[in-house]
Amino acid sequence: MSNLKSTEQMKTEEIIKNIEGRMARTIPILRTPKTVQILLVRQTHDYTILRTEETRELNIAVTPTSISKPKQKARVVFLASKQKAPETREFASLIKEYYIKYKLSTEAKEQILDCEIKDRLCRACPRCALFGAVVTDQKSPYWKNRWNIKHRIEYSSAFSLETYELISENITFNAVTESTQLTEQALGTIESVSPLANFPSIISLNSPTWKELVLVIKNLLRCKSYGAEGRTKGDTVNYITGLIFADEEVVTSLEYVLELEDKKGTEDILTSTYEIAAKYGQMVASTEDLKILTPTELELFVDAVQKTPLTEEFINGAFKDSFGFGRTIEDMV
Numbered sequence: 270m271s272n273l274k275s276t277e278q279m280k281t282e283e284i285i286k287n288i289e290g291r292m293a294r295t296i297p298i299l300r301t302p303k304t305v306q307i308l309l310v311r312q313t314h315d316y317t318i319l320r321t322e323e324t325r326e327l328n329i330a331v332t333p334t335s336i337s338k339p340k341q342k343a344r345v346v347f348l349a350s351k352q353k354a355p356e357t358r359e360f361a362s363l364i365k366e367y368y369i370k371y372k373l374s375t376e377a378k379e380q381i382l383d384c385e386i387k388d389r390l391c392r393a394c395p396r397c398a399l400f401g402a403v404v405t406d407q408k409s410p411y412w413k414n415r416w417n418i419k420h421r422i423e424y425s426s427a428f429s430l431e432t433y434e435l436i437s438e439n440i441t442f443n444a445v446t447e448s449t450q451l452t453e454q455a456l457g458t459i460e461s462v463s464p465l466a467n468f469p470s471i472i473s474l475n476s477p478t479w480k481e482l483v484l485v486i487k488n489l490l491r492c493k494s495y496g497a498e499g500r501t502k503g504d505t506v507n508y509i510t511g512l513i514f515a516d517e518e519v520v521t522s523l524e525y526v527l528e529l530e531d532k533k534g535t536e537d538i539l540t541s542t543y544e545i546a547a548k549y550g551q552m553v554a555s556t557e558d559l560k561i562l563t564p565t566e567l568e569l570f571v572d573a574v575q576k577t578p579l580t581e582e583f584i585n586g587a588f589k590d591s592f593g594f595g596r597t598i599e600d601m602v
């Protein structure tokens with residue numbers, strides 16, 4: 270057993286070394302072609318409301334049934350903005366939690382502690398450096414100049430693997446007046462997604478550093494609340510199913526769901542995902558920089574990331590990187 274374990278450890282170390290070597294050393298001022306695609310399945314574990322604000326209906330899209338079957342199929346849409354909003358908030362709270370825990374005092378400390386989405390962004394923390402920051406008012410307490418940070422994390426809308434009819438449910442609720450918490454109106458209904466609906470989804474990172482990649486993966490595993498309305502929690506769990514390193518985006522969420530549909534019930538999700546990634550990997554412009562983790566490599570890697578402690582050194586380093594990035598831009602303006 271101990272021999273087996275050390276082989277596994279060696280394999281893990283080898284994967285980490287390979288991936289670390291592919292990551293940007295510092296946060297680049299200009300985007301580079303380096304792209305990391307994180308493939309995942311978002312699975313609802315509670316009634317989740319996926320709709321745009323005004324209507325009481327779910328967002329729906331009509332797509333082909335699968336890559337090989339052109340017959341139409343209605344799917345629920347998990348809009349990119351509905352994925353990004355809770356994840357950017359979770360990321361901000363994750364890094365701030367550790368910043369406070371370690372009593373760090375990097376430059377721009379006050380602004381970092383004050384950083385708030387979306388009108389008081391500090392442009393100095395790892396959240397601002399990765400998710401972007403647009404300044405709305407001219408005066409910043411720390412920076413003299415006005416400049417924005419373009420996001421290096423990209424979301425796209427995800428489509429349910431299951432058909433809309435199968436996973437949509439009307440749930441009734443009592444209208445409650447917020448201030449008094451009293452039930453005042455008659456029952457209403459809201460259309461929601463039932464538990465155990467699956468949304469294959471892809472997040473693309475542009476030239477991330479090693480620390481950013483680790484933080485994003487940890488954040489995905491930590492973030493569990495999506496959808497509108499405070500009264501239903503909308504528990505959703507993210508399962509990471511694939512990782513692609515390339516000089517471009519290799520596969521889209523729509524391709525991913527349509528390909529998975531064809532593979533339904535044939536293999537496990539990690540194997541299916543790997544085969545899909547490999548198929549689209551054959552079409553990239555330059556294959557020499559392409560790396561797709563095999564199911565075994567992926568499991569070892571995600572496990573290693575989960576076990577990577579967010580030490581003081583790690584967090585301090587992440588803040589030094591993001592502050593240094595802001596400093597460089599400020600000096601250039």
Ligand SMILES: [Zn+2]
Binds near residue numbers: 385394395397
């Ligand atoms: Zn910030």
